[in-house]
Each structure stands twice: as C-alpha cells, then as structure tokens.
Amino acid sequence: MKITGYTDENFQQAFEGQPYTVMINPDTIKWQRGIDYNEQQAPNTSTPSQKYKSTPVEKLNFDITIDCTGVVDSKRTDLAKEISTLENIVYTYHGKIHRPNFVKVQWGKSLVFKGVLKSMDISYTLFKPDGSPLRAKLSLGFTQYISPEDEEQLKGNxxxxxxxxxxxxxxxxxxxxxxxxxxxxxxxxxxxxxxxxxxxxxxxxxxxxxxxxxxxxx
Known part of the structure; x- marks a missing residue:
C-alpha cells in the first residue's frame, strides 16, 4: 500500500518526496458508503416514502503496523523517522497551501481512495529496554475529498x-x-x-x- 500527498485538490501536483510505502499491509480495510433520505408521507398512504436527499462523502479506515525491529526491513529501523515521514504527508500543516495535504491511498489497481486525513491514532506496542519504541500500530481514518469542479460534474444537468x-x-x-x-x-x-x-x-x-x-x- 502506498500513501501519496498532493498539494492541489485535483490530485495532480504530488507533494515533495516519495510516497509512503506501508511496511506491513493492513489485514482489513473499512470503506464506508451511505445514502441519506428524506422520509415523506404521501397522501392516503400508511408508510413514508424514501425520497433521495444526498450521498455523503465516503470514508476509509484501516490499521497499519510499523515494525522497526529489523525483522520486516533491515533498512527501516528508525520508528520516529517512519512516523514523521507519514505525518508529513498526511497530517502536517503546510504553509504554502495553508492546510495539510490532500491524500491518495492506493493498494494495487482496484483500491484507490482520494481524500483527506480525518484521524490518526498511534499505539506503541514494543519497546527497547531503555524505553525507546520499536513497533507502533497506527489507526488511520480518511474522508473522501471531491473538488468543486468534480462535484459540479457529478451533479449533472x-x-x-x-x-x-x-x-x-x-x-x-x-x-x-x-x-x-x-x-x-x-x-x-x-x-x-x-x-x-x-x-x-x-x-x-x-x-x-x-x-x-x-x-x-x-
């Protein structure tokens, strides 16, 4: 899985540096979709009809593990650096664009999600004898982002x-x-x-x- 930052809402200008490549792919991914309806009671009927109201933005949630013991990847053993690199792509506020990056999450060819980070929880699960963390579990939540131009096209005539x-x-x-x-x-x-x-x-x-x-x- 790769996580790429973009500085524009159309996802055309990639953020400086390489995309973040996850060390261990997630076991499960939760991709949430829904539809909102207005319940309207028609005359001479006993039950309300479901009138379409809107389609909320989609949400993507998953957990990843960063293991810096050297077992997974002997070249990636600095946990603080790994987390900082990921944070810089998905979480850090950047003055040039006056906001955190827009983010594309991609795993293979079929799973591509474009959005913004909504939540990022870090749990440290393994430590050296001196207390330095070696392994962390990150729970990431993203919300779909659609540019105003794309939204107008989706609305249609x-x-x-x-x-x-x-x-x-x-x-x-x-x-x-x-x-x-x-x-x-x-x-x-x-x-x-x-x-x-x-x-x-x-x-x-x-x-x-x-x-x-x-x-x-x-």
Missing part, C-alpha cells in the same frame, strides 16, 4: 440545484415534467409558485416554464 427552461407539450402536467426533469415529481408546487400557475394539470402546449433551483429540506 438533472440536478435540482440548476435552473431549467422547459417547453410544455399539450397534455403535460407539472408532476410529469418534474419527474422527467429531476426524476422526482415532488417539486411541482415550488415550480407552480415560481411561474404563478394556479393549475397543475392541462398546461398549455408551447408555453415555457422556468424550473428554478430547488432548496431541499434538511
């Missing part, structure tokens, strides 16, 4: 955060047009209010309606 100009075809209703535009028909009241409409059905063919950015409830 069907996002309710974008203004749309919609041409009405004879027989269209506002719920139908909301469903077609946003894949969600629940915004028809906001659209009607914005366009000063008093009828949701039997719209006039050929008229133009503005579908404004929608403020979603928290």
């Amino acid at each position: 069907e996002s309710p955060d974008i203004t749309h100009l919609v041409s009405v075809v004879e027989g269209n209703t506002l719920p139908q047009l909301c469903q077609k535009t946003w894949n969600d028909n629940s915004y028809y009241i906001q659209v009607a209010q914005y366009n000063n409409l008093n009828k949701f059905r039997n719209l006039k063919g050929g008229q133009k309606l503005i579908f404004p950015p929608i403020i979603q409830p928290e």
Whole structure:
C-alpha cells in the first residue's frame, strides 16, 4: 500500500518526496458508503416514502503496523523517522497551501481512495529496554475529498440545484415534467409558485416554464 500527498485538490501536483510505502499491509480495510433520505408521507398512504436527499462523502479506515525491529526491513529501523515521514504527508500543516495535504491511498489497481486525513491514532506496542519504541500500530481514518469542479460534474444537468427552461407539450402536467426533469415529481408546487400557475394539470402546449433551483429540506 502506498500513501501519496498532493498539494492541489485535483490530485495532480504530488507533494515533495516519495510516497509512503506501508511496511506491513493492513489485514482489513473499512470503506464506508451511505445514502441519506428524506422520509415523506404521501397522501392516503400508511408508510413514508424514501425520497433521495444526498450521498455523503465516503470514508476509509484501516490499521497499519510499523515494525522497526529489523525483522520486516533491515533498512527501516528508525520508528520516529517512519512516523514523521507519514505525518508529513498526511497530517502536517503546510504553509504554502495553508492546510495539510490532500491524500491518495492506493493498494494495487482496484483500491484507490482520494481524500483527506480525518484521524490518526498511534499505539506503541514494543519497546527497547531503555524505553525507546520499536513497533507502533497506527489507526488511520480518511474522508473522501471531491473538488468543486468534480462535484459540479457529478451533479449533472438533472440536478435540482440548476435552473431549467422547459417547453410544455399539450397534455403535460407539472408532476410529469418534474419527474422527467429531476426524476422526482415532488417539486411541482415550488415550480407552480415560481411561474404563478394556479393549475397543475392541462398546461398549455408551447408555453415555457422556468424550473428554478430547488432548496431541499434538511
């Protein structure tokens, strides 16, 4: 596993020096993903429907062991140096960018995670007779980072955060047009209010309606 620092949010400008190569690959990796929903009670129904709200950022958590006894790697026996090198990549505040680095965690070809460090816990587990640590377990937690440019691309043109100009075809209703535009028909009241409409059905063919950015409830 390699951990690389980047000084830009697009992960193009690598931080000075080499990526940190983990001495012993983690036994397990926890990659968290989730979806948030608004529970909305539809008329004449007994159970709420799950309306999509947002997709939270992903999280990556794993433990690594740094063993400086010389058994794992006879050239890497300075535990303080190992931890300092890793900290400089993922944790240390850098004045040039006014923040810690952006980080890419990569293990093989299939596991690539781009984010920022959220937590770093160090447990020292083996010591020399004089008390100097020889081995440490590091628990690392990363949160996904998506640049503003990438976030706009992910939203796409069907996002309710974008203004749309919609041409009405004879027989269209506002719920139908909301469903077609946003894949969600629940915004028809906001659209009607914005366009000063008093009828949701039997719209006039050929008229133009503005579908404004929608403020979603928290």
